[in-house]
Amino acid sequence: MAFDSFSAFIAMEGHGPYVWTCYGVFFVLMVGLMAWSRRRRSATMAACRRNYERQERGQQRAARPAATFTRVEVSQD
Amino acid sequence: MTSNPVRVQPVNESIGVAAAMKAVFMRDIKVAFRQRQDLLNPLLFFVMVVTLFPLGVSPEVSFLRESGAGILWVAALLSVLLSLDHLFRHDFDDGTLEQLVLQPQPLFLLVLAKTLAHWMLTGLPLVILTPVLGVMVHQPGNSIGILCLTLLIGTPVLSLIGSIGAALTLGLRSAGVLLSLLIIPLYIPVLIFGTGTVAAASEGAPVGAYLALMGAFLVLALTLAPFASASALKISMSNS
Amino acid sequence: MWQFFHKLGSPKWFYGIATRLMPWLLVAGVLLLLAGIVWGLAFAPKDYLQGNSYRIIFIHVPTAFLAQSVYIMMAVAAVVTLVWRMKLADVFVKAVAPVGLVLTFLALFTGAVWGKPTWGTWWIWDARLTSMLILLFLYGGVIALDRAINDEKSAARAVAVLVLVGVVNIPIIKYSVEWWNTLHQPATFKLTEKPSMPAEMWVPLLLAVLGLYLIFGWLACLRMQTEILVREQRTRWVKDLVMAGRF
Numbered sequence: 001m002a003f004d005s006f007s008a009f010i011a012m013e014g015h016g017p018y019v020w021t022c023y024g025v026f027f028v029l030m031v032g033l034m035a036w037s038r039r040r041r042s043a044t045m046a047a048c049r050r051n052y053e054r055q056e057r058g059q060q061r062a063a064r065p066a067a068t069f070t071r072v073e074v075s076q077d
Numbered sequence: 078m079t080s081n082p083v084r085v086q087p088v089n090e091s092i093g094v095a096a097a098m099k100a101v102f103m104r105d106i107k108v109a110f111r112q113r114q115d116l117l118n119p120l121l122f123f124v125m126v127v128t129l130f131p132l133g134v135s136p137e138v139s140f141l142r143e144s145g146a147g148i149l150w151v152a153a154l155l156s157v158l159l160s161l162d163h164l165f166r167h168d169f170d171d172g173t174l175e176q177l178v179l180q181p182q183p184l185f186l187l188v189l190a191k192t193l194a195h196w197m198l199t200g201l202p203l204v205i206l207t208p209v210l211g212v213m214v215h216q217p218g219n220s221i222g223i224l225c226l227t228l229l230i231g232t233p234v235l236s237l238i239g240s241i242g243a244a245l246t247l248g249l250r251s252a253g254v255l256l257s258l259l260i261i262p263l264y265i266p267v268l269i270f271g272t273g274t275v276a277a278a279s280e281g282a283p284v285g286a287y288l289a290l291m292g293a294f295l296v297l298a299l300t301l302a303p304f305a306s307a308s309a310l311k312i313s314m315s316n317s
Numbered sequence: 318m319w320q321f322f323h324k325l326g327s328p329k330w331f332y333g334i335a336t337r338l339m340p341w342l343l344v345a346g347v348l349l350l351l352a353g354i355v356w357g358l359a360f361a362p363k364d365y366l367q368g369n370s371y372r373i374i375f376i377h378v379p380t381a382f383l384a385q386s387v388y389i390m391m392a393v394a395a396v397v398t399l400v401w402r403m404k405l406a407d408v409f410v411k412a413v414a415p416v417g418l419v420l421t422f423l424a425l426f427t428g429a430v431w432g433k434p435t436w437g438t439w440w441i442w443d444a445r446l447t448s449m450l451i452l453l454f455l456y457g458g459v460i461a462l463d464r465a466i467n468d469e470k471s472a473a474r475a476v477a478v479l480v481l482v483g484v485v486n487i488p489i490i491k492y493s494v495e496w497w498n499t500l501h502q503p504a505t506f507k508l509t510e511k512p513s514m515p516a517e518m519w520v521p522l523l524l525a526v527l528g529l530y531l532i533f534g535w536l537a538c539l540r541m542q543t544e545i546l547v548r549e550q551r552t553r554w555v556k557d558l559v560m561a562g563r564f
Binding site (some may be wrong): 259 | 399451454455457458461462465466470471474475478479481482483485486489490492493494496497
């Protein structure tokens with residue numbers, strides 16, 4: 001341990017504000033970026049899901065008269 | 078490949094590469110002289126930006142003598158940047174550019190010809206105008222000479238690098254601002270060495286090495302930038 | 318070999334691998350980063366010249382280091398995009414550019430705050446800070462160009478050209494900024510003193526760099542997955558995946 005007490009650790013011999021500001025901003029931005037990226041993926045998932053459900057509903061309604069075409073796009077891999 | 082006897086000869090290939098480059102170059106010059114206002118605008122802009130500094134900061138001789146070279150360089154950089162939007166825009170709008178892309182001659186050489194024409198029409202007039210403005214910002218005669226020399230080597234680099242940005246932003250909505258965003262970071266080395274050379278000269282240091290370095294920038298830009306802007310042009314053309 | 322290469326280009330394959338890899342990346346990354354930071358903050362000895370303010374190094378250097386290497390990685394991916402037109406490469410560039418921007422900003426911010434107790438001012442036109450600022454502009458340009466072009470394929474290729482032009486310029490910019498700096502001010506003492514650093518200082522630094530690398534890997538996977546979902550939403554496998562609800 002480089003410090004004698006917890007209060008010395010916080011104060012850092014007067015350099016505390018600078019050090020803690022840096023670490024604070026670092027954590028806020030990194031955690032923010034990580035959380036935002038995660039949220040974006042789940043939002044994309046949800047949007048896709050809504051799209052698919054709407055398509056299926058549309059197809060059921062359209063299927064009733066006559067057509068039975070289903071359009072399936074195949075992945076290229 | 079050479080052993081293949083049947084080789085389709087495109088009609089246009091009868092025109093050599095050099096002739097095609099010359100044709101593109103001459104055409105751009107001619108078109109520009111038909112719309113003279115477009116030629117004058119960057120020059121007017123250059124003079125106006127330089128005027129802003131004594132008015133906005135200080136008209137004192139000591140300040141102007143110290144920072145005059147920097148002011149002129151920044152103003153030249155900005156007015157080249159302003160004129161870049163025209164480099165491909167008109168040809169893009171009227172379809173000439175599409176024809177250019179389809180030519181059998183390598184596109185990067187044609188782009189090089191266009192860029193050289195652009196420099197002749199904007200960079201060179203700026204260099205010619207520089208002595209007058211240099212006197213107005215109290216530069217000593219020796220500095221004005223070096224300043225002109227650095228601008229003479231530097232402005233073609235600005236045009237060449239700028240052509241990449243102009244090609245990338247072709248046909249986009251806010252092309253002008255975007256172009257500046259993309260290109261200004263790439264201009265920084267040229268600016269640093271351009272003003273650095275003048276500063277060294279005013280302190281009486283030998284400037285040969287600096288000028289050689291700027292020459293190296295020019296050679297590098299001449300060899301690499303046309304390739305980048307040609308491929309960027311192809312991408313932008315396929316976009317529209 | 319070629320089969321592997323082909324597989325690597327397949328979004329579906331990547332999506333699966335990324336899902337399996339991500340928990341490990343996140344856990345290991347967070348643990349390493351926290352270990353490095355706690356060690357650096359509380360246990361590493363104080364620097365005899367700069368006192369305790371040097372402890373900012375344990376985030377400044379990792380962010381600065383990563384900010385630069387992310388750009389290099391983007392350049393490699395740009396070459397792959399232009400030469401082999403591999404789908405995943407341009408997904409990578411697009412997904413990772415904002416992360417690079419944030420990291421560059423963090424490096425600048427921590428550098429500026431560190432400058433206050435060290436030099437007495439928040440900002441100094443120091444060679445490293447200035448070239449970091451230019452790197453920030455380069456990232457900004459990449460993101461702006463990507464946003465401005467609507468067509469996905471052209472956007473990917475245009476951005477690839479821009480990234481490559483930028484990466485050719487980075488060494489020139491760095492060199493010229495360093496030269497400019499010596500021209501305008503006598504060398505002050507630098508932020509990071511590499512040679513005389515004892516092991517108690519550089520080991521936690523190394524841990525923090527590694528940890529941040531792994532966290533970057535996690536972020537890259539996550540953001541690439543998002544981008545893949547958007548691009549491949551018309552394919553069967555994405556539909557199956559989304560409808561199965563395995564989030």
